[in-house]
Amino acid sequence: MWVFGYGSLLWNPGFAPADQVTAVLADYHRSFCMLSIHHRGTRETPGLVLALDHAPGARCTGVALQAAPHETEAVLAYLRERELVSAAYHERHVPLHLADGRTVEALAYVIDPDHRQYVDYPLETQAQMIARAVGGRGPNREYLLNTHAHLTQMGIHDPDMDWLAERVSRLAR
Numbered sequence: 001m002w003v004f005g006y007g008s009l010l011w012n013p014g015f016a017p018a019d020q021v022t023a024v025l026a027d028y029h030r031s032f033c034m035l036s037i038h039h040r041g042t043r044e045t046p047g048l049v050l051a052l053d054h055a056p057g058a059r060c061t062g063v064a065l066q067a068a069p070h071e072t073e074a075v076l077a078y079l080r081e082r083e084l085v086s087a088a089y090h091e092r093h094v095p096l097h098l099a100d101g102r103t104v105e106a107l108a109y110v111i112d113p114d115h116r117q118y119v120d121y122p123l124e125t126q127a128q129m130i131a132r133a134v135g136g137r138g139p140n141r142e143y144l145l146n147t148h149a150h151l152t153q154m155g156i157h158d159p160d161m162d163w164l165a166e167r168v169s170r171l172a173r
Contacts, residue, residue, distance in 0.1 A: 001072045002106035003079065004096055006030045006062035007050035008143060010150040013065050014082060015075045022099040022154060023064035025108065028052040030060050030158060032126045032144075035117040038085055040133055040140040047133030047140030048119070048126055050147065051089065051111035061156045064096050064106055076107075083109045088117040127164055131171035141168050 004025055005013060032048040041047025052060060067075040083089050089109035096106045111118055121129070133140035148165040151158055 001067045001075065002096065002104045003065045003067065003075070004052075004062055004094065004106045004108040005065050006052060006060055006108075007147050009065065010063055010154070011146045014078055015065075015067060015071065017065040018068040019064075019066040021064045021102075022156075023062060023096040023104075023106070025052070025060045025062070025094055025096055027054060027056050027058060028060045028094075028108075028110070029055045029058040030062070030161070031111075032121075032130070032160075032164070033119055034088055034111055035119055036133065036135055036140065037117070038135060039137040040135040040143050041129075042133075042135060045133050046129065047135055047143075048121075048129050049140075049143060051118075052108055053111050053113070061158075063154070064098055064104060079107070079109075086115075086117060088112055088115040123160060123163055123167070127167040127171060130164065131168045141172055144168055 031053040033053050034049050034051040036047040036049040037043045092108050092110045093105050094108045096104050130140045130144050148161045
């Protein structure tokens with residue numbers, strides 16, 4: 001079983017991958033389009049977390065994480081508990097194009113654009129929310145900055161993430 005990591009799975013997969021390869025998912029982009037009222041915010045002060053948002057012609061670069069065959073069921077149960085906490089994501093099997101030339105089918109969590117937690121805010125609004133929100137798993141800015149650092153380390157350029165990391169860091173001073 002392969003899993004597509006594009007946000008926190010990059011730096012906190014929650015399982016030890018048997019294999020890990022840079023991968024591209026077509027027709028989706030990484031976006032802070034999901035209100036976080038559990039992990040990185042609260043109902044009173046929601047944060048934002050990344051989701052895969054459908055966008056024909058877009059490309060999202062992340063990492064394909066392979067679960068060891070004997071751990072597939074446990075990894076799937078863990079991911080469902082972690083990612084499906086509010087039903088804002090749909091669990092999908094998507095084709096990933098791996099950096100080594102292979103194409104694999106991978107599990108991905110895709111935002112439901114009809115869900116009440118789906119939002120489409122300007123970058124400045126995103127930055128303001130991320131800078132102040134804190135949830136059960138910690139500050140929202142930590143989520144952003146960890147994700148940005150890992151994308152940078154992997155050589156993945158995401159202009160919106162670059163801008164948000166810089167802006168949120170300035171707001172936190």
